[in-house]
Amino acid sequence: MRKIVDQCAEAKSTLGALLSLHSSEKNAILLAMATAIERDESDILAANQDDILQAEADGLTAALIDRLTLTPSRVQAMADGLRAIAALRDPVGEVVDGWVQPNGLKLSKVRVPLGVIGIIYEARPNVTADAVGLCLKTGNAVVLRGSSSTYRSNRAIVDSLDSAIPPGLPPGMIQLLEDTSRAGVLELVQMKQHLSLVIPRGGATLIQTVVNNATVPSIETGIGNCHIFVDQSANFLWATNIIVNAKVQRPSVCNSCETVLVHRAIAAQFLAQLAGALVDNKVEIRGCAETCRIVSKAIPAQDSDWDTEYLDLILAVRVVDSLDDAITHIGAHGTLHSEAIISNDHAAITQFTTQVDAAAVLVNASTRFVDGGEFGFGAEMGISTQKLHARGPMGLAELTTTKYIVLGAGHTR
Amino acid sequence: MRKIVDQCAEAKSTLGALLSLHSSEKNAILLAMATAIERDESDILAANQDDILQAEADGLTAALIDRLTLTPSRVQAMADGLRAIAALRDPVGEVVDGWVQPNGLKLSKVRVPLGVIGIIYEARPNVTADAVGLCLKTGNAVVLRGSSSTYRSNRAIVDSLDSAIPPGLPPGMIQLLEDTSRAGVLELVQMKQHLSLVIPRGGATLIQTVVNNATVPSIETGIGNCHIFVDQSANFLWATNIIVNAKVQRPSVCNSCETVLVHRAIAAQFLAQLAGALVDNKVEIRGCAETCRIVSKAIPAQDSDWDTEYLDLILAVRVVDSLDDAITHIGAHGTLHSEAIISNDHAAITQFTTQVDAAAVLVNASTRFVDGGEFGFGAEMGISTQKLHARGPMGLAELTTTKYIVLGAGHTR
Numbered sequence: 001m002r003k004i005v006d007q008c009a010e011a012k013s014t015l016g017a018l019l020s021l022h023s024s025e026k027n028a029i030l031l032a033m034a035t036a037i038e039r040d041e042s043d044i045l046a047a048n049q050d051d052i053l054q055a056e057a058d059g060l061t062a063a064l065i066d067r068l069t070l071t072p073s074r075v076q077a078m079a080d081g082l083r084a085i086a087a088l089r090d091p092v093g094e095v096v097d098g099w100v101q102p103n104g105l106k107l108s109k110v111r112v113p114l115g116v117i118g119i120i121y122e123a124r125p126n127v128t129a130d131a132v133g134l135c136l137k138t139g140n141a142v143v144l145r146g147s148s149s150t151y152r153s154n155r156a157i158v159d160s161l162d163s164a165i166p167p168g169l170p171p172g173m174i175q176l177l178e179d180t181s182r183a184g185v186l187e188l189v190q191m192k193q194h195l196s197l198v199i200p201r202g203g204a205t206l207i208q209t210v211v212n213n214a215t216v217p218s219i220e221t222g223i224g225n226c227h228i229f230v231d232q233s234a235n236f237l238w239a240t241n242i243i244v245n246a247k248v249q250r251p252s253v254c255n256s257c258e259t260v261l262v263h264r265a266i267a268a269q270f271l272a273q274l275a276g277a278l279v280d281n282k283v284e285i286r287g288c289a290e291t292c293r294i295v296s297k298a299i300p301a302q303d304s305d306w307d308t309e310y311l312d313l314i315l316a317v318r319v320v321d322s323l324d325d326a327i328t329h330i331g332a333h334g335t336l337h338s339e340a341i342i343s344n345d346h347a348a349i350t351q352f353t354t355q356v357d358a359a360a361v362l363v364n365a366s367t368r369f370v371d372g373g374e375f376g377f378g379a380e381m382g383i384s385t386q387k388l389h390a391r392g393p394m395g396l397a398e399l400t401t402t403k404y405i406v407l408g409a410g411h412t413r
Numbered sequence: 414m415r416k417i418v419d420q421c422a423e424a425k426s427t428l429g430a431l432l433s434l435h436s437s438e439k440n441a442i443l444l445a446m447a448t449a450i451e452r453d454e455s456d457i458l459a460a461n462q463d464d465i466l467q468a469e470a471d472g473l474t475a476a477l478i479d480r481l482t483l484t485p486s487r488v489q490a491m492a493d494g495l496r497a498i499a500a501l502r503d504p505v506g507e508v509v510d511g512w513v514q515p516n517g518l519k520l521s522k523v524r525v526p527l528g529v530i531g532i533i534y535e536a537r538p539n540v541t542a543d544a545v546g547l548c549l550k551t552g553n554a555v556v557l558r559g560s561s562s563t564y565r566s567n568r569a570i571v572d573s574l575d576s577a578i579p580p581g582l583p584p585g586m587i588q589l590l591e592d593t594s595r596a597g598v599l600e601l602v603q604m605k606q607h608l609s610l611v612i613p614r615g616g617a618t619l620i621q622t623v624v625n626n627a628t629v630p631s632i633e634t635g636i637g638n639c640h641i642f643v644d645q646s647a648n649f650l651w652a653t654n655i656i657v658n659a660k661v662q663r664p665s666v667c668n669s670c671e672t673v674l675v676h677r678a679i680a681a682q683f684l685a686q687l688a689g690a691l692v693d694n695k696v697e698i699r700g701c702a703e704t705c706r707i708v709s710k711a712i713p714a715q716d717s718d719w720d721t722e723y724l725d726l727i728l729a730v731r732v733v734d735s736l737d738d739a740i741t742h743i744g745a746h747g748t749l750h751s752e753a754i755i756s757n758d759h760a761a762i763t764q765f766t767t768q769v770d771a772a773a774v775l776v777n778a779s780t781r782f783v784d785g786g787e788f789g790f791g792a793e794m795g796i797s798t799q800k801l802h803a804r805g806p807m808g809l810a811e812l813t814t815t816k817y818i819v820l821g822a823g824h825t826r
Binding site: 107249353358361363369386392408411 | 520527625651662770775776787818820821826
C-alpha cells in the first residue's frame with residue numbers, strides 16, 4: 001500500500017505539467033475521459049458489484065448501499081458530467097483586475113490554479129469522476145480519499161480516467177489514496193507541504209474531524225439546517241408549493257428545508273392549508289405548542305428538533321410572533337446555508353435579506369435552488385457554508401486562486 | 414480579568430448593530446475616532462511610557478522596545494490612517510455579480526461583512542487603531558489580542574477609540590482581550606462559535622501556532638523569503654538599483670529581498686558591480702562557491718541561508734545555470750510571497766511570471782512594492798501568503814464575504 005505522503009508528493013510533482021496545458025488540451029483530455037468511462041462501463045460496474053457484495057457482507061445499511069451503487073445511467077451521468085465540464089469556460093488565466101499605479105507600475109491580478117486539492121468523500125463513487133474533471137479543468141492536481149467501501153469502484157473509475165491522459169503527461173495528477181483508514185484522514189489534512197486545500201464532502205462528523213485537525217486550509221460543505229419563514233403577507237399558494245417542494249423533492253440533500261417558521265398573524269389559516277399538503281406527501285410534522293393546537297396530526301417538537309437536519313420526510317414547524325423573532329430563530333439554529341422568506345412585503349423582504357446571515361437568502365423561492373446546477377455554474381464541487389474564499393455553490397472559479405503580476409521598468413521605492 | 418469567550422460573545426452580539434450602519438455613519442465614527450486619538454495623545458503616550466519602563470525592567474531587546482514605542486508622530490499617523498480609511502469606498506453592499514436564470518430566478522452576489530475578526534499581533538501598538546478602522550469600515554466586530562508588553566498602550570488607544578462610538582451603538586464592537594496569556598491564543602483560535610476569521614500578524618512561530626491549532630479559519634501573513642533573479646538579458650543598472658532598494662530600504666519587513674539568483678552567463682560581470690553597491694550600503698553577502706570566487710568580500714553561504722528570512726542587512730547570492738534552475742530554486746525555498754525577475758527577454762519573463770508560484774511576481778521592479786499602500790489600496794491588513802480567500806496585500810474587500818440573494822415568484826424545482 002502506497003503511503004499518503006508519497007501519493008501527495010507525486011500529485012504535487014505534476015503541477016508544472018498541468019500549468020503548461022492550454023484549455024484546448026485540458027478539454028481534449030476531459031472528452032477522452034468521458035469516452036473512456038463509456039468504454040469501461042462494464043469494468044466499472046463489475047468493480048462496483050464487488051463493493052456491493054462486500055457492503056452486504058459487512059452489513060451496511062440499505063441507504064448506504066444505495067448510495068454506493070452504480071447503474072449504467074449513473075455511469076453515463078459521469079461521462080456526461082465530464083463533457084459538460086469540458087464545455088465550460090476555463091477560469092485559469094482570467095485577468096480579474098488590473099490597473100496602473102501613478103508611478104507607472106502596471107498591476108494585473110490573474111486567476112491561477114490552487115495546486116493540489118484533497119477531496120474527502122463518502123460512499124458516492126460518482127464524486128470521483130466529478131472531482132477529477134473539475135480539478136483537471138482548473139489545472140489542479142487532485143488527491144481523492146474515498147471511503148474504503150467504494151475503493152474498488154473508485155479504482156476502476158480512476159484507472160479509466162488515467163487511460164485518457166496522453167503520453168508525456170503524468171497520470172500522477174490523479175491520486176486515489178490506497179490508505180483509506182480513518183487515521184489516514186488525519187494524516188491527509190495535515191499534509192500542508194503538498195496540499196493547498198482540502199474539501200470534506202460528507203456528514204457532520206467528517207466535517208468536524210477535518211475542521212478540528214486540519215492544518216491545510218479547508219472548506220466546509222454541505223450541512224444545511226435550512227428554514228423557510230412564512231410572513232403575514234405571504235401568498236399561501238406559493239408558500240405551500242415552495243415548502244412542499246423544499247421538503248419533498250429530495251429530502252436527503254443539504255438544501256432541503258428542515259424547519260418552517262410561520263408568522264402568528266396567519267398561523268391558524270395557513271397551517272391548516274399547509275398541513276393538508278404535507279400529510280398528502282407523507283411528511284411528519286413536529287410542531288411547537290401553537291402548531292400542535294392548530295394541526296391535529298402534528299407531533300410535539302423537542303428543543304433538539306430546531307437543530308436537527310432530518311434529511312428525511314420530517315418537518316419542524318414553529319409559530320413566531322414577528323419577523324424579528326424569525327430572524328432571531330434562524331440566527332440561533334441556522335447553519336449559514338440557505339434561508340428563505342415567503343412574503344409580499346417589501347420592508348420585510350429587505351430586512352430578512354439584509355439581516356439573515358447565510359450563503360444564500362431566497363425570496364419566494366425554494367431552498368432547493370441553492371445548487372451549482374440551478375445557479376447555472378454547469379458543475380459544482382459542493383456548497384460552502386463557511387465565509388472564507390467560497391460561499392454557497394462552488395463552481396470552477398472557487399477552485400482557483402489569484403496571483404499579482406507587477407510590471408516595472410527599473411522601479412524602486 | 415474578563416474571559417476570552419465572554420469578550421468574543423460580546424463582539425458577536427454587536428454584529429446586528431454594525432450591519433445597520435450606513436457608510437456615512439461608519440465614516441463619521443472613523444473621523445471621530447481620529448479626532449479622539451489626537452485629543453488623547455498625551456494619555457496614549459503616558460500609557461506607552463509605562464509599557465516601555467516595564468519592557469526595560471523585563472529586559473526586552475532594544476529592537477522590541479523600539480517596535481512598541483509610540484511617538485507624537487506615530488500617534489498622528491494612527492489618526493491619519495483612520496481618516497484615510499474613512500475616505501475609502503465601502504465594499505459592503507457592492508453587487509459583485511448578478512444574473513437571471515432561464516427560469517426567471519434573479520440572482521445577485523452581494524458583499525457583506527465577515528462577522529467577528531480576531532487579530533493576533535505582536536509589539537506594534539499602531540496595529541490596534543489600524544485594525545479597528547479596517548474592521549469598522551467593513552462592518553466587522555474585532556477582537557484584538559495584542560501582546561502583554563503593550564497592553565497599557567493598547568488599552569489607552571481602545572479607550573480613546575471607544576469614546577468616539579456614539580450613544581446607542583455598543584462599544585463592544587471593539588474587544589481588547591484582557592487575557593494576554595500564551596494559552597489565550599490557543600483558546601482564541603478555537604472560538605469557532607463566535608469568530609469568522611483570525612489573522613495572525615507576527616513572526617513564524619506565532620503563525621505556526623495559529624495554523625496548527627486553529628479551528629477558526631485563518632489567513633497566514635507576512636513570511637517572506639523573497640528572491641530576485643537577474644536574467645542574462647538584465648539591465649545591470651536596473652538590477653543593481655532594484656536589489657539595493659529591495660534589501661536596504663527597509664530590511665526588517667516581509668517584502669524585502671533575502672536571496673539574489675544570478676544567471677551564470679553574466680555572473681562575473683554583474684556580481685562585481687552589484688558587490689560594490691551592496692558593500693557601499695553595508696550589506697553582508699553570503700554567497701555560493703561561484704559567488705565567493707567572484708566577490709572577495711562574500712562569506713560562504715550554508716544550506717540554511719537559502720531558507721533564511723534575514724530581515725537584516727544580509728543577502729544570500731547564488732549563481733544559477735539557467736532560468737529553469739532559478740525557478741526550481743524559488744520553488745524549493747520561496748514562501749509564496751513576492752518573487753522578481755530582472756530581464757528584457759520576453760520569453761524568459763513569460764516563463765517566470767507563469768511558472769513561479771507566489772502572491773506577487775514582479776518584473777523589473779523591487780519586491781518592496783508588494784504592499785497595500787503601494788498597490789493603491791489605501792489601507793492594508795497584512796499580506797496573505799496563502800492561497801485561499803486572499804492572496805497578497807489585503808485591503809477592505811478581503812475583510813468581507815459574499816451572500817447570494819435569490820428572488821423568485823413562487824419558484825419550485
